[in-house]
Amino acid sequence: MFAQPIAAISPMNTWNRDYQTITYGNYGYGIYTQDVELYRNPYTGRVNVEREVDFIPIETLFAMLVEITERALAHVGSNQVLIVGGVGCNVRLQEMMGAMCKERQATVCAIDERYCIDNGAMIAQAGYEMFNADKTRKGMTLDETNCSQRYRTDAVYVSWRDD
Known part of the structure; x- marks a missing residue:
């Protein structure tokens, strides 16, 4: 199992959590919730999400997914990526994956949104x-x-x- 502090790869070095790459999955459940909890006011219990919670973790998670996918492509000698699942609907992830695939002369496909939202x-x-x-x-x-x-x-x- 591979684990590395995410702050080490975050461009702004503001997010201090670990991530793990596990054999067939990248698990990042509850990332947004953890981020919100970091900014919760201990006296009022409130969080000003628009002002205080950054969205850098999402970019970092997507960068991790792209890197993991690029390694997988190289490992198996493939030139095709298929993005599925709920996260497959995210246009930003599709853009990032597309840029990586373009550099590798690979193709990326995203499943129709109707099939991504639910398994x-x-x-x-x-x-x-x-x-x-x-x-x-x-x-x-x-x-x-x-x-x-x-x-x-x-x-x-x-x-x-x-x-």
Whole structure:
């Protein structure tokens, strides 16, 4: 696992938190919330978000994502990037990723916004493929199913492909 103080790479050196790059993901959950808490007035409990909370962490996180993606492209010898998920809707991330891809003579594609906002389409497709791959065609009863907002489509055993 790789961890480095984010302040060391931040252009304004104002954000003192750690980030980690984990095998198949870059986890930065709650970054904005942590930033807000830094500026909370201890006496009133209020935060003037427009005035005090900077948005440098977002730029830094995007720079990290671009760097990680560039390393991944080099590692696997690819020349294509596909941006998905809720963050894939962010135009600034698309611009930054596009600039990196242009330098590497690579292409970047962003999924249509309708499919980025929620994982519902990806989860439904994974379920459809799993059901079709089940040779017994028994499926599950409603009682055997569950619903999870934290369902990760990248953690599913892919039984419907041979490669």
